[in-house]
Amino acid sequence: MDESTKRLLQRLIRRIPTQMLRTTLDKWGRLTGGQLHSMDFTQSKWALTEKLLAICEENELAVKHITELEMIYIIDNPNQGMWYAFQLMDPEDDAHSVELTQFKEQFKSHLRELIRHVSVKIKKHTDEAVWIRIAWGDTFSRPNHMKPTYVVHSLQTPYVFVTSLTSKQKPLLSQALVLSTRYQAIKDANLSGRKLTAIRDLLMRQYHQVFPTRYPTPLAENNPAVSNQHIEKEQAESAANRLQAACEAFGGGMLPQLQSAVYKLETKFRDHSNKTMTEREEPFRCVVKFASTNLLESLRHCASSGIASTPVTPLLSSIPLKGKNYFVITDNGPGPSSQMRQPQK
Known part of the structure; x- marks a missing residue:
């Protein structure tokens, strides 16, 4: 093994969590049963790396074999980057x-x-x-x-x-x-x-979508001991309508765990108290970003709980409707970017 191949293997082993290393090496299939058994996975990552380097040199493995190992790990754990x-x-x-x-x-x-x-x-x-x-x-x-x-x-x-x-x-x-x-x-x-x-x-629309209905199903009651039945009925209907609107906008059941949505604004500045900005010919430009560990779930909860108004604004419902999370907003309304974004370097 040359030095570049050794560095590639060292970096890869550092990336793979110790508890996943044995399974990943077993899927790789480049080590014999005896060689795999000789590795003590309770050792430090440094010691494991040195042992694996020695085995790979003994087996005369090349860079093409190390990239096979990397692909196995990345395919099983794809959330490694953007x-x-x-x-x-x-x-x-x-x-x-x-x-x-x-x-x-x-x-x-x-x-x-x-x-x-x-x-x-x-x-x-x-x-x-x-x-x-x-x-x-x-x-x-x-x-x-x-x-x-x-x-x-x-x-x-x-x-x-x-x-x-x-x-x-x-x-x-x-x-x-x-x-x-x-x-x-x-x-x-x-x-x-x-x-x-x-x-x-x-x-690819591989999640539970909810389509509009005129007859939403009321939510199950959490507190049956409500003194006023008219208030109870009104609250249940209102909650059911909010939930229906939220699910129609974002989907039902488990939702794709999207982390962010970006809106690039290119609109006219409108404020009669600020003539300097309002009279500018160039559009007002700024970027608004929504972020969450599960953005669609957060937005659905805001709509169903009454934190956000319903029906849901197209600015937000366009995320699942169009399958996009990057938009350019102009005076004509929301729409997808007409320019190709440059990916991260």
């Missing part, structure tokens, strides 16, 4: 017939035509999603395995999820994806988050 959603546009007639083997060959071929030094590893997950690991180089340097890009795509859908992609790499990846999937274009879906499953479920 994920960005993209949507493939204008499918060709044979787009839905692209199979995995064909996709793998064409994706690698197209990407290597665009960039000389690149390392691509593709693995199909049990949920049918195709996982792609890309280590980028350039004309003169070898692929940097310390900063890989991960791409997740289900072949029968137009959606692609990407993490750790720079603005320089974005057009290369976009072109390779478009050509290998038989689509004609790709666009930013204006949806991002740290939980891959959450943004996937939101974009």
Whole structure:
């Protein structure tokens, strides 16, 4: 093993929690039963790393084997960074017939035509999603395995999820994806988050949606001993209506754990007491961000409990309705950004 491969393995082992290390190594399958049994997982992470380095050198493992281990860990634990959603546009007639083997060959071929030094590893997950690991180089340097890009795509859908992609790499990846999937274009879906499953479920509508009804079901009574039956009935109907409106806006049951929503305002400043700002020709610009460990659940609770008014404003209900959490607000009303955001470097 060369020094760069050793550093890659050392960094990877530091990332994997000790309680998950044995299971991950077992899935990897590159260690014999005896070698795996010889590792004492009660030792410090430093001692485990040194032991694993020695075993990997004994087995003459290379960087391609270490990247296999990394992919196993990332696939099982995808919430490692910020994920960005993209949507493939204008499918060709044979787009839905692209199979995995064909996709793998064409994706690698197209990407290597665009960039000389690149390392691509593709693995199909049990949920049918195709996982792609890309280590980028350039004309003169070898692929940097310390900063890989991960791409997740289900072949029968137009959606692609990407993490750790720079603005320089974005057009290369976009072109390779478009050509290998038989689509004609790709666009930013204006949806991002740290939980891959959450943004996937939101974009693909894989959660319990609630549709409008004229006859909402009243909430179960928490306190049956209410003295005035008329007040009880009125309160129950009001609570049921709020809950129905909240569920119609955000969904029912378990909701995708989205962490944030960003609204970029580009509107005229309106305040008759401030002529300087009001008379400006340029729009007033600012950014408003809502954040929570589970934003949709928080918004639904605010609406159902009466903290926020119902019906829910389109500014908030557009999050699940359009499957986006990045909006540009103009004087014409809310809408998705017309500009492509630059992903994090």
